[in-house]
Amino acid sequence: MNKLLTTLFALFVACATSMGQAQTAPAAAPATAAAPAPAAAAAPAKTATPASPKSIEAKVAMCVGCHGIVGYKASFPEVYRVPKIAGQGAKYIAAALNAYKTGDRKHPTMRGIAESLSEQDISDIANYYENLGKQGRATLGDKPNREADAQVAGLVQKAACFSCHGANLSKPIDPSYPKISGQYPDYVFVALKAYKTENNPTFGRNNGVMGAIAKQFSNADLKALANYVGSLDSELQTVQESRFHHQ
DSSP states (O other), X not given: OHHHHHHHHHHHHHHHHHXXXXXXXXXXXXXXXXXXXXXXXXXXXXXXXXXXXXXXXXXXXXXXXHHTSTTOEEOSSSOEEOOOOBTSOHHHXXXXXXXHHHTSEEOHHHHHHHHTOOHHHHHHHHHHHHHTTGGGOOOOOSSOSSOOOHHHHHHHHHHTHHHHHBBTTTBOSSTTSOOOTTOOHHHHHHHHHHHHOOSOSSSEEOOHHHHHHHTTSOHHHHHHHHHHHHTSOOSOXXXXXXXXXXX
């Protein structure tokens, strides 16, 4: 009897062990399971195509509609001929454009144009106009071609025009100052009044030196100065674009 019990107990242990091993054995992967797909190859990165530099014709396209027409008149803040800029010093043109860009010179149209220009654009435009018409340009001497009358001579002396704008008002002592000899007098008059203007959001010029000078004079005095300056021989000119010539 004891032998029979011992045999039965041994069979029970063997059966239980076999069942435990079956439960813990890893399940076989189905024969139809697909192998993992290989990772897709990364698309090559696109290299940005650098923008081609604008030609000088494209850069001055916004300028010629006013400065490329002889006698063209602006109407803000009053009617006057836009300045001659061919033959003007490049550093002055660049300084003027940057002043419009920063708001030191207030003029809605000019500020909109200046803000669209890069530093390189401004440099290229300034150099273009400094050299435009250079071949046919006469070099001025050191003395104006006409003397001012006594009244205007006194105004010129008080304003100390020659001390900054140089001999003949066409050889400025600093290249960032403009040549003014022979500039359109109505433009010079408007520019001088702009230096007197304060607290105007759309018109005026911030320049400590020119502001102090202009504020010494009445508008009648400024007009007399402008008329004298404009009557002198000049290296400045408006070079008319061929597209604007009358047929």
